[in-house]
Amino acid sequence: MTLSNLPPLVTVFGGSGFVGRHVVRALARRGYRIRVAVRRPDLAGFLQPIGGVGQISFVQANLRYRQSVDRAVEGADHVVNCVGVLFETGRNTFDAVQDFGARAVAEAARAAGAKLTHISAIGADENSGSTYARTKARGEAAVRRTVPDAVILRPSIVFGPEDGFFNKFATMARYAPFLPLIGGGRTKLQPVYVGDVAEAVARSVDGTIERGRIYELGGPEVLTFRQCLETMLRIVDRKNPLVSLPFAVASLIGSLASMIPFVKPPLTADQVTLLRADNIVSDAARAEGRTLEAIGIEPALVEVILPSYLVRYRTQGQFTKIDRTA
Numbered sequence: 001m002t003l004s005n006l007p008p009l010v011t012v013f014g015g016s017g018f019v020g021r022h023v024v025r026a027l028a029r030r031g032y033r034i035r036v037a038v039r040r041p042d043l044a045g046f047l048q049p050i051g052g053v054g055q056i057s058f059v060q061a062n063l064r065y066r067q068s069v070d071r072a073v074e075g076a077d078h079v080v081n082c083v084g085v086l087f088e089t090g091r092n093t094f095d096a097v098q099d100f101g102a103r104a105v106a107e108a109a110r111a112a113g114a115k116l117t118h119i120s121a122i123g124a125d126e127n128s129g130s131t132y133a134r135t136k137a138r139g140e141a142a143v144r145r146t147v148p149d150a151v152i153l154r155p156s157i158v159f160g161p162e163d164g165f166f167n168k169f170a171t172m173a174r175y176a177p178f179l180p181l182i183g184g185g186r187t188k189l190q191p192v193y194v195g196d197v198a199e200a201v202a203r204s205v206d207g208t209i210e211r212g213r214i215y216e217l218g219g220p221e222v223l224t225f226r227q228c229l230e231t232m233l234r235i236v237d238r239k240n241p242l243v244s245l246p247f248a249v250a251s252l253i254g255s256l257a258s259m260i261p262f263v264k265p266p267l268t269a270d271q272v273t274l275l276r277a278d279n280i281v282s283d284a285a286r287a288e289g290r291t292l293e294a295i296g297i298e299p300a301l302v303e304v305i306l307p308s309y310l311v312r313y314r315t316q317g318q319f320t321k322i323d324r325t326a
């Protein structure tokens, strides 16, 4: 094979994260060469077997260090940014990663003449009370200014084997006498399967979806926070009561939890702020064909996927006998 007929090279920032690893898998299946740009390449080795020999390579990159971003993008045909943070740790702040970091990736992609696919989030809003959502909006704006034909994908809450939502509450269900219904559990969510998000990224890289647009990615059904927990409890065959926790109390707990040094907070005040607003695909996105369905992806149902990875939270795992008549 000569250099000129090598498959296109895609740099994936955050390729070792939850969404990122599924993006790497979807791209590898299509035969792309993939450069995974992560802060700790030594911890990303689990991605290697996803591809063929030499198909996936690793490079050290931190969005806070511009030179490392430029180096990771050198020679790439397409850049995918899957980097985001749900809480701040040290210098890895929302601003640094989701605003300035997103801009750094966009500038590097433009300088390299590469196409760009950027992962943002439904709820990205310059006027939000949540720093996560505000910095996501600023990151989007920087991406659109710098690379006008970039594809921006905004998922609702993402579920899949390594998710931080259903797994977290299923873990709690094993030990806690009850589960908290933050804000009464009325917030509407539209959980989207990580495989569908990855497929949307892959189609963007393939060039089969319209560029320069913001797509909103939601699953086939809108569920309240309460319905999400009820579905999860049914699947793990547990009966923990659901107890309403007012937003103010949850926020206080989140603030206190964030003060414990060196511990990943189970909940932050910023996440509680995010939960105050519904997180669903907008009418505008549906009307303008900026959804999964509009790009030809039939999104998977929570009920179908969840048992495949939540089974381990049942009392006897896969050997638990479920009484279907109850």
Ligand SMILES: NC(=O)c1ccc[n+]([C@@H]2O[C@H](COP(=O)([O-])OP(=O)(O)OC[C@H]3O[C@@H](n4cnc5c(N)ncnc54)[C@H](OP(=O)(O)O)[C@@H]3O)[C@@H](O)[C@H]2O)c1
Pocket (backbone or CB within 6 Å): 013, 014, 015, 016, 017, 018, 019, 020, 038, 039, 040, 061, 062, 063, 064, 081, 082, 083, 084, 085, 086, 092, 097, 101, 119, 120, 121, 122, 154, 155, 156, 157, 158, 159, 164
């Ligand atoms: N999961 C969801 O429900 C959800 C919903 C909506 C939108 N999103 C968005 O989807 C994207 C992926 O989310 P995720 O759930 O996959 O998150 P994740 O599992 O936490 O992965 C985030 C990735 O970002 C990397 N990262 C963090 N700080 C970095 C920095 N300074 N420089 C370079 N890399 C850095 C992490 O690498 P390290 O291992 O080095 O920390 C990790 O690979 C994010 O933009 C997120 O906002 C996610």
